[in-house]
Amino acid sequence: MRSDAVKKTPGRAPHRSLLYALGLTEEEMKRPFIGVVNAFNEIVPGHTHLRNLTDAVKEGIRSAGGVPFEFPAIAVCDGLSMNHTGMKYSLVSRDHIADSCEIMLTAHAFDAVVFIPNCDKVIPGMLMAAARMNLPSLFVSGGPMLPGMQGGQRIGLSNLFEAVGAHAAGKLSGEELTRMELSACPTCGSCSGMYTANTMNCLTEAMGMALPGNGTIPAVYADRRRLARRTGEMIMNLLAENKTARTIMTPAALRNALRVDMALGGSTN
Secondary structure (H helix, E strand, O other): OOOHHHHHHHHHHHHHHHHOOOOOOOOOHOEEEEEEOOOOOOOOOOOOOOHHHHHHHHHHHHHHOOOOEEEEOOOOHHHHHHOOHHHHHHHHHHHHHHEEEEEEEOOOOEEEEEEEEOOHHHHHHHHHHHHHHOEEEEEEOEEEEEEEEEEEEOOOOOHHHHHHHHOOOOOOHHHHHHHHHHOOOOOOOOOOOOOHHHEEEEEHEEEEOOOEEEEEEEEOOOHHHHHHHHHHHHHHHHHHHHHOOOHOHHHHHHHHHHHHHHOOOOOOO
């Protein structure tokens, strides 16, 4: 196992001592160490619920014989960062995410990894890290938010952007704009619509780096938690078969993802 670098031989007694400080048992020391990258934070709607999904992933890993270790990744909300200087920081966060995942996965010699992203730059950043590291890797996203309702019609964030223009043109009252903003984003999850987050979550599934349903099961559905648990179990199968990220993300798989993107008409960002 790759993790033997930090837990085998008498020379690794100091390393084992540090691991025992975490509460690990001697039996767990013999099992594979699985990284679990959780992009949870309290400012991005697509990420506020990821603790729950991360717990399900870790349950799946444990039930399949692995030892999960959770660590964080940052996430920028493009919606909140737009129209001010914050947007200058969105794209560069992708590379920071990739770098930070590489640092953690290499420094601690993990055997495999489950990535838990949801929003625009986080998914490609983690995919970049998966390709660099070439470990057995799987993704499970936080899933899309449900659409809002206004006047009996489904609405989402894009409708609100249009409403801002209508209000500026005097075609929509302030009261109507307020009613829309209160109902356009009714749940946690990535913004409803084929923006980059939902597009990339579908493409991750299409290229084989996530289980079926990764791109489409709503964030608030129990099916999403079941998917997370199955992902935790499945990463142990990939590890046993030594199926690494680059054996899955082949040129053919990437072309398939591009075809899906063209069919969906999703964001190219």
